[in-house]
Every structure is written in C-alpha cells, then in structure tokens.
Amino acid sequence: MLQTQLRPSTQLRPLTTAHLAQTMALIELSAVELEQKVQAELAKNPALEVKDARRCPVCKRQYADKGPCPRCHPAQTQQPDQPIVFVSPRYDFVHTRRDEETVQERDGQLAKEDLPTYVLKQIAPELPTEDRQIAAFILSNLDEDGLLEIPIIEVARYYHVPLSRVGGVIALIQHADPIGVGSPSPQDALLVQLEVLAEHQSVPPHAPTAIQEGMDLLSRHQYAELARQINIQVNQVEEIARFMCDNLNPFPGRAYWGDIRTGQSDTPPVFTQPDAIITPVDDSPEAPLVVEVFSPYAGILRVNPLFRQAINQVAENNTEQWKSDLGRAELLVKCLQQRTTTIVRLMRRLAVIQREFILHGDKHLRPQTRASLAKELQVHESTISRAVSSKSVQMPNGHIIPLSKFFDRSLQVRTALKQIIEEEKSPLSDSAISILLDEQGYSVARRTVAKYRAMEGILPSHLRQSQDVVEVS
DNA sequence: CTATGGCACGGATT
DNA sequence: AATCCGTGCCATAG
Numbered sequence: 001m002l003q004t005q006l007r008p009s010t011q012l013r014p015l016t017t018a019h020l021a022q023t024m025a026l027i028e029l030s031a032v033e034l035e036q037k038v039q040a041e042l043a044k045n046p047a048l049e050v051k052d053a054r055r056c057p058v059c060k061r062q063y064a065d066k067g068p069c070p071r072c073h074p075a076q077t078q079q080p081d082q083p084i085v086f087v088s089p090r091y092d093f094v095h096t097r098r099d100e101e102t103v104q105e106r107d108g109q110l111a112k113e114d115l116p117t118y119v120l121k122q123i124a125p126e127l128p129t130e131d132r133q134i135a136a137f138i139l140s141n142l143d144e145d146g147l148l149e150i151p152i153i154e155v156a157r158y159y160h161v162p163l164s165r166v167g168g169v170i171a172l173i174q175h176a177d178p179i180g181v182g183s184p185s186p187q188d189a190l191l192v193q194l195e196v197l198a199e200h201q202s203v204p205p206h207a208p209t210a211i212q213e214g215m216d217l218l219s220r221h222q223y224a225e226l227a228r229q230i231n232i233q234v235n236q237v238e239e240i241a242r243f244m245c246d247n248l249n250p251f252p253g254r255a256y257w258g259d260i261r262t263g264q265s266d267t268p269p270v271f272t273q274p275d276a277i278i279t280p281v282d283d284s285p286e287a288p289l290v291v292e293v294f295s296p297y298a299g300i301l302r303v304n305p306l307f308r309q310a311i312n313q314v315a316e317n318n319t320e321q322w323k324s325d326l327g328r329a330e331l332l333v334k335c336l337q338q339r340t341t342t343i344v345r346l347m348r349r350l351a352v353i354q355r356e357f358i359l360h361g362d363k364h365l366r367p368q369t370r371a372s373l374a375k376e377l378q379v380h381e382s383t384i385s386r387a388v389s390s391k392s393v394q395m396p397n398g399h400i401i402p403l404s405k406f407f408d409r410s411l412q413v414r415t416a417l418k419q420i421i422e423e424e425k426s427p428l429s430d431s432a433i434s435i436l437l438d439e440q441g442y443s444v445a446r447r448t449v450a451k452y453r454a455m456e457g458i459l460p461s462h463l464r465q466s467q468d469v470v471e472v473s
Numbered sequence: 474c475t476a477t478g479g480c481a482c483g484g485a486t487t
Numbered sequence: 488a489a490t491c492c493g494t495g496c497c498a499t500a501g
Contacts, residue, residue, distance in 0.1 A: 369486065385487055409486090409492075429476060445494050450477060460477060462501070 023335040027342060028386035031275045032177075035296035038336070042301075047322075047329035049304040050297065053089045064089045064299030064340070071290060083289040083351035084281065085344055089300045115181070116140055122176040125277055125394065127169070134159055134169050138182060146181040146252040147189065178252040186250035187215050193248045204240045206232050211244075218244070274394040275403070276347055278358055289351045289358060298340040303329045345377055346387050350406055357406070358395060362415040370407055413442045414452045421453075427461035 029037060042048050053062040056069030063069055063086050070086035116139035120132075127135055134155065143149040148170070156166045173182035179196050180189030190211050197203055209230050210218060217226040223237040275294055280287045303326065311322050350373075356364035370388060374381040391403040405411065420428070420436055428436070430449040437444055444452075453460070 371486070381487065389487095407486095431476080447477090447495070448493055451493080454478085462476075 019331060019335060019338075022331060023338045023342075024383070024386060026335050026339040027383065028389055030390045030392070031294040031296055033390070034339075038297045038301065038332070041328075041332060045325050045329055045332075047304055047307045047325040048332070049302060049307075050300050051302060053300045062089055063087060064295065071292075081288065083291055083348055083355075085291040085293065085348045085351065087293045087295050087298050087340055087344060089296065089298050115146060116142065119173060119176045119181055123172050125274070126172060131165070131169050134161070134166060135173060138166075138170060138173060142182060146178060147186065148182055148184045152184060178249075180249070180252040183252070187211055189252050190244065190248050190250055193252075197247060204236065204243050206230065206236060207240045207243065210237060210240050274400045275343075275391040277394040278351065279396050280359065289355065291347050291351050293340070293344055293347055295336075295340045295343065298336060301333055301336060303333055342379065342383065343387055343391075346373070346384065349373065349377060354406055361397075362411050363419075365406070365408065365411045367409055367412065368407060369409075410452065413437065413444055414456060416440055416442055417449065417452050418456055418458070421458055421464075427464040429461050 026034065026037075042050065053064060054069070055062050056072055058069065058072040063071070065086050070084055116136070120135060120139055123135060124132060137158065138148065138155060141148060141150045141155075152163060152166055152170065156163045159166075170182055170184075174180055174189070174192040175196065176182075180192045183189035183192060191208055194203055194207055194211070210226060210232075213230050214226040217223075217229070218237075218241060223241065224234050227234040227237045277292045277294075279290050279292075281290050307322075307329075308326065311319065311326060351358065353366055353368065357366065370384040371381050374384045377384070388403045388407065392400050393403050393406075394400045416437060417433060420433055430453070431446045434444060434446045434449045437449070450460075458464075
C-alpha cells in the first residue's frame with residue numbers, strides 16, 4: 001500500500017523499550033528544551049562528545065544533513081516540486097565556544113552561558129543581518145537585572161540609524177526568553193510580559209494602565225490611591241497586584257539566572273525560539289519551500305570513539321560506571337537521530353500538504369487531524385501528538401506560531417468569520433453570519449459562530465459600531 | 474421577540 | 488481514558 005521510504009538513513013535498530021521510551025520523551029521536547037537536556041547529559045556523561053557541524057562555505061550556515069548544503073545545492077539533494085528540508089544542529093549565529101567549555105568543565109558545573117548570548121541566539125533568525133550588530137550592542141549593555149542601562153537614543157546615535165529601527169530590535173529582544181529582557185525600565189518589561197501572557201490567558205482588566213500610570217504607587221502598595229487615580233475599584237487594583245506578583249517579573253534577568261539552573265520549576269516559556277523556520281526559496285509562486293528544522297546536536301552529537309576504545313583496555317575495576325555511561329550515550333544518540341528524522345518527515349509532509357496555508361495565510365489551512373497524518377507517515381498517533389506539542393514554527397511572514405495551529409479544525413472558519421465582520425457594513429447578528437458562512441461552504445451553527453467570535457475577541461453585534469468610514473478595497 | 478452567553482451532552486480527537 | 492469541540496436548550500438582557 002502506502003510505501004513511503006521509512007527512515008531513509010537509519011540503520012536497523014534494536015527496538016528496545018528503553019529506546020522507544022526515550023525517543024518518545026525526546027520527541028515532545030522543543031528545540032530549546034532539548035538543547036538544555038542534551039547539555040545536561042553532556043556534562044555528566046564522558047562517553048558523549050560533540051563534533052563540528054558541517055558548515056556550508058557559501059551560506060555559512062551549519063547543517064546536520066549528509067552531503068552538500070541542502071540550502072545552497074537544492075538541486076542535488078531534492079527532487080523538484082518537493083520542499084527542501086534540512087536540519088540545523090543549533091541556532092547558528094553566535095559562535096560560542098560553548099562546546100569546548102562544556103567538555104572542559106564536564107566534571108564541574110554546567111558551563112554557563114551568558115544572558116546576552118542566550119537571547120541573541122533566539123532572535124538572530126528573525127533579524128536582518130544589518131540589525132544584528134545593533135542587537136548585540138544592546139544586549140551587551142544590559143545590567144544584572146536584564147534591563148537596558150543606556151538610553152535608546154544613545155544606541156541610535158551610535159549606529160546612526162533611526163530610533164524606530166532600534167525600537168524594533170528592542171521589541172524583538174523583549175519578546176525573547178526571558179520575556180521583557182532588554183526593556184529600558186521595569187514598567188516596560190512588565191508591559192511586554194503582560195502582553196505576551198494575554199495571548200494565552202486572561203489578565204485582569206486595566207492592568208496595563210495601572211502599570212503605566214501608577215508603577216510607584218503599586219510598588220508602595222498604595223492601592224486605594226491608585227484606584228482613585230485611574231478610576232477603578234480597589235479590589236481590581238488588588239487583583240492586579242496579586243496577578244503581577246504571581247506572573248510577572250520586573251527584572252527579567254534575575255528570573256533567568258534563578259530558574260534555569262535549578263530545574264524546570266519555572267513557568268513554561270510562552271514564546272520560544274521556533275523549532276523550524278519556513279521560507280520560500282524566492283518570490284516566484286512556484287518556488288519550493290525551504291524548511292529549516294532546528295534540532296540541537298543532531299548529527300554532531302556522537303559517542304566518543306576514544307571512550308569506546310578505552311573501555312576495552314581498562315581493567316575491570318570500575319567498568320560498571322563506564323559501561324552504563326556508554327550505554328546511555330549510545331541510546332541518547334540513537335534517540336536523538338530518531339527524533340530528528342521523525343520531525344523532518346513530519347515537516348516535509350506538512351510543507352507539502354499545507355503549502356497554501358504557509359504562503360497565503362490562515363484561510364488556506366487544510367483541515368487535517370494528527371491521526372490522519374500519523375497514518376500517512378506510518379507512525380503512531382501519539383508520536384505525532386508529541387512531535388506537534390510544544391513546538392513552534394516561524395512562517396515566511398515572520399510570525400512564530402505553534403505547530404498545533406496546523407491542526408486547528410476551525411481556523412479556516414474563524415478567518416472567514418473575521419473577514420465577514422471586517423467587511424460588514426452594519427453589524428450582523430450571529431445567525432446572519434451563520435447563513436453567510438454557509439454560503440461560503442462552511443456550515444456552522446449559530447451557537448458556534450458566537451463561540452468563534454468570542455475566541456477572536458470580537459464584540460457581539462449590538463456593541464459593534466458600523467466600523468471605520470474609510471473602507472477601501 | 475431577538476440576540477447572546479452559560480451549561481452540559483455526545484462525538485471526535487489525542 | 489482524558490480532553491476538546493460543536494451544538495442544542497434555556498435563561499437573560501436589550
């Protein structure tokens with residue numbers, strides 16, 4: 001029946017349960033999480049080593065695939081009409097010397113990466129080359145708290161660029177993890193965090209206003225005064241204060257150092273470095289898509305051959321430890337490889353099926369389920385689920401979206417709905433919208449229209465005004 | 474009387 | 488087995 005070549009480059013592997021279990025565990029990690037995990041393992045397992053990644057002489061990027069750089073020599077590696085998928089072993093921008101450090105400090109603590117580097121690596125892919133200098137400059141002027149210690153205008157003057165451009169770079173930095181880093185003031189950091197949180201959960205009303213207007217009052221716990229000043233209830237202010245204590249951090253840098261080393265007790269990052277970046281190879285409509293999959297250490301993590309050799313020569317006294325190290329190392333490398341191939345296959349398939357969606361936006365999403373995709377790829381459903389969860393993709397338009405959006409059953413309808421409402425002359429009732437949608441081929445119940453509206457944050461019809469007078473088309 | 478939001482149920486999805 | 492999602496019914500607001 002469906003005979004896709006399974007695992008093109010993997011040799012037969014023993015299907016041990018340990019293998020399976022760990023592969024599963026790795027698959028559901030995002031690139032960022034995986035990098036941490038592998039680093040930790042690398043630090044305590046001497047059987048592992050990192051070798052250099054290939055670097056394409058033309059585009060200077062690292063890649064884990066075999067053969068020539070798939071990005072610069074697509075013709076050699078890909079059939080026409082197929083998306084070009086390749087794997088980057090790491091976020092390739094700053095050339096840290098982390099590998100050596102980690103090796104050297106293997107017996108000590110984790111090699112520590114500084115905050116600027118950490119942030120820079122996240123945002124580099126989204127940044128035009130000219131702006132990286134600026135970003136680096138900004139990041140090197142952060143104080144211990146992760147806040148910008150020089151005025152923005154200083155940066156602009158230094159590089160002779162408009163303020164707005166610096167502002168753009170800063171905005172990008174602020175949205176990296178730790179969220180709010182690089183803000184000129186605690187307020188700004190809080191506002192950014194708030195904005196990001198608001199995308200995924202509800203935040204108390206008026207919180208932005210409160211932070212903006214009455215930061216000092218808030219910090220002095222003068223809630224009543226603040227309530228009076230911005231004209232809301234005292235208990236609302238108290239709620240805001242509580243929310244801030246629980247969820248926000250005016251000094252993003254501290255959170256970074258505090259949490260990242262002690263464990264995963266920190267809040268899951270809302271916004272992360274994408275796990276893959278999709279770009280069309282050029283502007284022509286026929287252009288194949290380029291999918292760059294970030295898979296930390298893919299292809300460069302391996303079992304140290306010296307270690308393997310040494311284990312036979314050493315006397316029997318403490319081989320136990322060595323053997324277990326070796327076993328763990330082999331397992332990890334294999335699982336990592338498996339994880340990468342699975343994700344690559346997934347992304348390649350998605351790039352084919354959802355080409356229109358990727359290029360032309362939400363309206364063209366082809367509804368699909370994880371289950372159906374699992375069948376096509378001949379893997380278990382749960383594998384797809386894990387591979388999809390907690391991963392994000394950067395689309396050609398620069399937006400970073402969760403991979404799960406590719407499986408959103410109602411996205412099409414919701415965008416159609418948004419469009420209808422945007423174009424409406426006078427407010428339409430939910431049932432009217434339901435009928436209109438039906439004409440477009442989307443049959444949804446009136447009740448469902450209401451829910452979609454709510455999801456999109458659109459007010460009910462009686463609260464909507466006949467929108468702007470300046471509607472052009 | 475019409476338009477919405479709340480609750481809850483059943484089927485699909487994970 | 489647990490969760491999510493669309494939908495119907497009903498109460499409530501306008």
